[in-house]
Amino acid sequence: MSSEAPATGSARAGLWLRHDLRLRSNPALAAAAKLNGAEQPIPALILLCPQQMHEHDWAPIKWDLYYRHLHEFVKSAAAAGIALSIQVIESWQVAPKAVKRFAEQQQLSEVHVNVEYPLHEVRRDRAVKALLEQQGVAWHGHHGNLVVPPVLTTQTGTIYQKFTPFAKAWRQHLREQLGHNGLPFMQPVERRCKVAAAVVPEVDYPRQDSSAWVVGEDAVYQQLQGYIEERVTAYAAERDLPGLDTTSRLSPYWELGMLSPWQAVQQLAQLSPDFPDALDQGPDVWLTELIWREFYQHLMFHVPRLNYGKAFLKHTDAMQWREDADSFQRWCEGRTGFPIVDAGMRQLAAEGWMHNRVRMIVAHFLVKDLLLDWRLGEQFFMRHLIDGSFPANNGGWQWSASTGTDAAPYFRVFNPTLQSEKVDPDGSYIRRWVKELADCPKQHIHAPGKWLKDRKRSDYPQPIVDHKVARERFLAAFKAL
Incomplete structure (x- = not known):
């Protein structure tokens, strides 16, 4: 089952979107756009899998938020020249064939993705990569969902098992990244072509009303900007008080990829010329919470048993x-x-x-x-x-x-x-x-x-x-x- 807005012309690079339905701060999208040129649409695939959502215990309200955002994304993607193919599949086991078929239909020589780090997603992507490469289609993974991908190790080459030394290494890695490359891919991709908006297919999965949460990339980004500009200063003093509205409530948008953590870094960097140093207490403590998020991603990547319900200890x-x-x-x-x-x-x-x-x-x-x-x-x-x-x-x-x-x-x-x-x-x-x-x-x-x-x-x-x-x-x- 699929809803497609076919690409035309000689586009060579395609995109497989997962937890990254955004035009800003999307290195996989930026790479595909650069290869295709501004005059050609970018073929992009979205796979929806209710069975996987059930197996991964997706909350009905989480699915509702994603589904609402998807309806907004297809409109902004069409205006940006992204030709979406949205398909509902029975299981992730058929994902390799679905991506291969998409690459054949669009005559792609490359497929770009933003890397996902949990064990099952890593195995899925290895299978897709192997099948594509058998057909002569190159696979390119970009680190668009974490500020620091799972590359940090101690001086002895082992993984960090304590947060404090991990956070210190994380901040140092960020300093080096900013010094060498600056902030990556922060602006929306510029295109000079438009395509018809894809039709979002119906999906058989329970939903709980999420209308209290905004959707759409611009609205979500504005919420991030507003929080950093107006409220993050009080975060350290008031973050433990549930009776006050002091937290950002941005966590759903990072989890679903409507925001990238780099966008938070971009906003925080405006608060200090020496970023990530010399931040006031509120922004610094808030940044530490983002580092905790990445710490747990690193652990999940490096310690496979955590994916099987086992204790770390x-x-x-x-x-x-x-x-x-x-x-x-x-x-x-x-x-x-x-x-x-x-x-x-x-x-x-x-x-x-x-x-x-x-x-x-x-x-x-x-x-x-x-x-x-x-x-x-x-x-x-x-x-x-x-x-x-x-x-x-x-x-x-x-x-x-x-x-x-x-x-x-x-x-x-x-x-x-x-x-x-x-x-x-x-x-x-x-x-x-x-x-x-x-x-x-x-x-x-x-x-x-x-x-x-x-x-x-x-x-x-x-x-x-x-x-x-x-x-x-x-x-x-x-x-x-």
Whole structure:
């Protein structure tokens, strides 16, 4: 099944678009455009695979955002002379043949892509590359989805297993890149031809309304610009406060490739002539969060077992997790009796998004208070997050579970009530998402059990676990490894 806007003329270079539906900061597109010349359209292929989305636990709201953006992208691509062929395929196993057929139809001598780094995507691309080269079609991979591709190693040639030295090496690599090449491919590709817009085919996959999130490359880029210009300064001081609107909410756009991380670098570079040095605290801490994203991508590339549900720290795979379907269900539904946990889970259900600090709190609670396998939470997040990124999600869950590289030490067990008091001191975040506590006074909002009992209220549950007892249970289980 396909919807095609055929290319004409003698175009030689084609493009296979994946998580990179953008005209700006797209090195694969820039390379294909340069080879074809401004007068010729650029043949480009998009493959949609519902089976793969299901296997990779794509959230319905994530798919809805991508699908809405795709409708915008076909219009901007047509105006830029990109002749799209959009095809729905049954599985990634047929991707090599689909790309080969596309190359034959368009009489291509080269196919350009932006490299993807997870294990299954690497294997898929190797198969496509091999089949194309058998037909005499060259394969060119460009590093358009990370600022620093997975090339960093320690002085002894091993991968970085700790974030701090990785971040130091990452910043040094960026300094060298900026010094040698400047910012790459930041402007949209200029074309002097137009083609008809491709028709986006229907896809059989569940959808959840994502209309609260903008789509279209210009709108997304403007959101990035606005955040850097107006709000990033306060990021360091306010990033842990979920009741305030202080985070960029750009993570879905990086995950789906509507933005490239280089575009964030471009905006931050305008804040300091010595970038990436001499940034104020807010922008510098925000940049550090981008480096965390790339750190987890590097780990996923270099440590294949992470792609198979294994812990980074091998001995922790022997952890004896409890089986408690009822407690897990109550965690999923935001009915644990711990308001900050329940607020986060209800926000996730409603918005497909959760504040990063609250993600850490609810993850710690599932693993260390309920003693439930971190993989349960990892999968649940992926099935509901609009920004669900396998490397970042896996890294975050393993950090919280003390099973990952550079993870929180096992004896660091978040007290959900103290965390609540710290990150939501006035209870505004809790009241927004836990409607049963809308009238609960500030002094009781973080632990409302007694307040509810005194009023004979049963509309909000009592805590499902005693934190002190649960903490000792987790520590004993971890020490037994």
